[in-house]
Amino acid sequence: MIESMIDLLTRVVLIMEDGGSGKVVVLVDMDCFYVQVEKRLHPELKDKPCAIVQYNKWQGGSIIAVDYEARKYGVKRSLKGKEAKEKCPGIHLVQVPEKRRKADLSNYRKASGEVMKVLSGFTSVIERASIDEAFLDLTEPVKDYINSNSFDSLEFHADLKSTHVAGCNDDDDTHKDDCDLRISRGDWFKSSCSSDERVLIVAAILVQRIRETILNEVGFTCSAGISHNKMLAKLAAGMHKPNQQTILPQSQVDVVFSTTLLKKVRHLGGKLGEQVQDKLKIECVGQLQEYSLKVLQEKFGLKTGSWLYELCRGICHEKISNRIITKSIGCGKNFPGPSKLKTAKAVKYWLEQLSRELVERLEEDMTENTRQAQSITVHFLPEGQASSVARTFALPSYNTSLIVNNSWNAINKGHKPVTNEESHLTWTTGILNIHLSAGKFVQCGKGHMKSLLQLMSSDQECSFVSASSSHSSIITGKEVTQMTLCKEEREDAVLTTTPTITEQDQSLETSSMNITKFFTPIKRKGSLETQLDRNAKRREVVLEEIKGTLESDDDTIIDNQFEAVLCSECGEEVLKFVLEEHMDYHFALSLDKDSQIN
């Protein structure tokens, strides 16, 4: 009974030409993004087959992006650089930059930001879906455009060269079919076209402009899918690449779905897609239409069942959030097989490297987005375990030592050493991966007029932490006085951390890694901006002093960075502000020795 009512309602919805969404949704997807970023940086690579690799010591590195020229030779993601050379001897392999002995993706994040900025010029509703993809809600812009005067004077054939309509044989130039004629002739547009297709064609004109603007302003090509919801837009975007766009109207859904493999649909590319395929013995999305809502819910649960029921009819209610910056900032590194971390020294070294990258990125994020992360989660994968372990702790200030120490404690809790010989703890099992992720961002700082306005006007994505008096919380056994997060109170916030140094910590403190003290208390006075200004000034001075020969250093604010000290390892005089890097250098040497012994 209920089922037949839902079937009836669904049929009614389907009579509505756009599947009931009433929206215009676009997915913009950059073509082989990392390759384009590198080619912009190295124009001589233009028109040459090219792939991006991470690292290259082992098998020529792992490929993470491939341009369309190289794809012709069968070069794919996840191949080794070496294998790519075999398939395509002329290929140019560009390495991802490395910093602190790990891959550094910041160039690509910056380029992504450039694209997002251009997109924000066209519509107020943008969802960053990944580093190179964004969903746009063009419903309003399309309405505006239709209501504007320029609408009548459209010349479709001129503007829609790179536009396709899904489900039409538009690949063969000699056999232009109905779909192509539709979009290339204004007269058809005015007379013989359903209203949902009409808005999508107008959207296609806007998307064409958006893509041209991205190319002109930041120099990247992209592809796009134009439809009524996220699922269809994403599917459409993949149909014609690179540098093209595809309309997928509701009227074409059945035709397209009759040959679309399940795993090609968003969210069905993994285990669920396999389950659906196996349980129902079907291959294509369209075949799902043969199953009642009841049966789908029995087999896959209430929620997933109704999701599948609607999905195969082209209906998808996934909301487009309004957010072009990430909700978390993280970095991690794998230590596969032979390179697994076996000593406390090695773990601390990499925690230091990861923490420094994280703090660097968090500080940039703060100046860029006037927000501050409130928590860190450390993930690590002990050898022999199926899944990684995660532990979360509070982040009262952006401080490398704090992150290193809390992470170290977290890792130690469930991972006991078998021997403990003077800063050389050894575990029965090694550590195969460490990942640090900062999250729980709250808006902060001055210049809050603008950010507050943004906050108020945007949909739920941003949330306030209500301004209240300072409170303490117990997290991972450490008492932390948190700052008040909003408004004026913040100005006078003073941070204190209460150190609880364990025996193990102290034994480690003698290790060459521990340059700064654990939980160096940080007192803050004055506004955030003042702090940032000071940091910026300090960096300028430092940069001038060392003439750009060294990475600018980060975190721990020490009064006199220019005081020289004698290095305990080599006896050289070293300025304090490069001491950490200097010790890293020694440690890297010792690690290399270690690995030679092994």
Added chain:
DNA sequence: ATTTTGACGCT
């Protein structure tokens, strides 16, 4: 020995 990310759902 793909690696390094990031979002979200489940419990």
Added chain:
DNA sequence: AGCGTCAAA
């Protein structure tokens, strides 16, 4: 909070 899934380069 911690784990699992899915996805992108």
